[in-house]
Amino acid sequence: MKKMITFMMVIVLLTTVALTGCSQTNEPVGTDEANGEEAMKVALVVAGGLGDRSFYDSSNEGVERAKVELGVEARVFECRNDPSLYNDQLVQASQYASVVAVVGFEFYDVVQEIAEAFPEVNYIYVDNEIEGIPNLTTISYQENEGSFLVGAMAAILTQETSIEGIQEGKVIGMVGGMDIPVIRNFKAGYEAGAAYIDPEVKVETIFAGDFEDPAKGKESALALYSRGVDIIFQVAGKTGEGVFEAAAESQRFAIGVDSDQRYINPDVIVASMIKGVGLSIFESIERIQNGSFEAGKVYYYGIEENGVNLSFGGEDMPQFVTEEMKVQIEEIKGKIISGEIEVPGGK
Structure with missing residues (x-):
């Protein structure tokens, strides 16, 4: 029943996207100057909001780096810890982008349901381990x-x-x-x-x-x-x-x-x-671009992968x-x- 309700919500949102209280960072569509093709679109969806000077900001640093070094177009969807908006923002992000980075343990159930509804979208879900959904790749940090x-x-x-x-x-x-x-x-x-x-x-x-x-x-x-x-x-x-x-x-x-x-x-x-949240998101986008990305698997980031370390300022x-x-x-x-x-x- 829960999946059926979620699916119906997705259908409704696909036909008419409701305006919500979540903020979005919008930027104009980019193009790949080398061949004139439209740039890859990436969406970052966070359960909280940017400005925490920690976890969410780190994830956005990875997206910003991808914009500069990989030429992607990007948009940020902030949910400000409002559970009623998680589903809607993921749907909107999925309509916009071919790659959606999802940040927040709060998305554990809904991201699996939305991923099944948008099989053509690559989802990168950080800080979790989920297997069995071909277009949902998770990143687990040690x-x-x-x-x-x-x-x-x-x-x-x-x-x-x-x-x-x-x-x-x-x-x-x-x-x-x-x-x-x-x-x-x-x-x-x-x-x-x-x-x-x-x-x-x-x-x-x-x-x-x-x-x-x-x-x-x-x-x-x-x-x-x-x-x-x-x-x-x-x-x-x-x-x-x-x-x-x-x-x-x-x-x-x-x-x-x-x-x-x-x-x-x-x-x-x-x-x-x-904690290399930004690094892992950047490297995932890079792998998708160069064709080495293994969708549906779990990527692990520990000390050896520069996923965790100490900094002394x-x-x-x-x-x-x-x-x-x-x-x-x-x-x-x-x-x-x-x-x-x-x-x-x-x-």
Whole structure:
């Protein structure tokens, strides 16, 4: 019944596209100057909105790069976390483009239904693993590998009592957006990385219950800092901005996620775990253009594929992670790639 209702909605939307409250970034149709053919059209559909300085912005960076380097035409469909708009925006994106990049765990069910309704469209769905739909390709990130590096770094820093603001309690923390598989995967790697450096380091975690609420992020972080936590890894999208505010107020430290977030406050954000959302979307579009794309499969992005990594900001920023620490982290990366270190998952 659910699929029948969705199918009927698609038919209605195909005949008359309803105006919605979601914003779209429109650009004129481009052409391939070399042969005069119309450029490939790409749509980016995000469950939230651009401007989060994290997950969604990273995905848009991949599309923007494809516009410059691959000559595609692109349009962004933002849903601003309104579930009533997910279906409609995916349909509109599918009418517009031959390639649709979908960002947000919220689309898990609807993207599978829409993909079946538009078999000629290539769907790239990030942060999930779905098989069996020939035109739906998913990208799964080994975030546990990246967060292992973060946990190791945080454990090293919490032992470094010469850094002002670091206490002797050996307690680090994490604020997750929601208690869902992908965030639990972050958590598993973070805890394992800390234990690799020092099994006595304690890890405290709070799930804020939202990816778009900085106030909840700040409240969660303040609670952790009150428990003696030195450093908090924020894995909460826009909610994580509140973690940075709490770090500044508490004179403690934080770690960014998805994009290099040190610029937001380099005095308290010691590093960021980069998640190559933009890279994976760009490479998928590139593969479609050159004919090497394998539709319907799952692409995995870990440390070896440059899908996850650490970033320490610009040289003009204060550096809390020393060169010696960075060498230690590089050694850990090599051991993960070689298989000497097996990183646990939390899905």
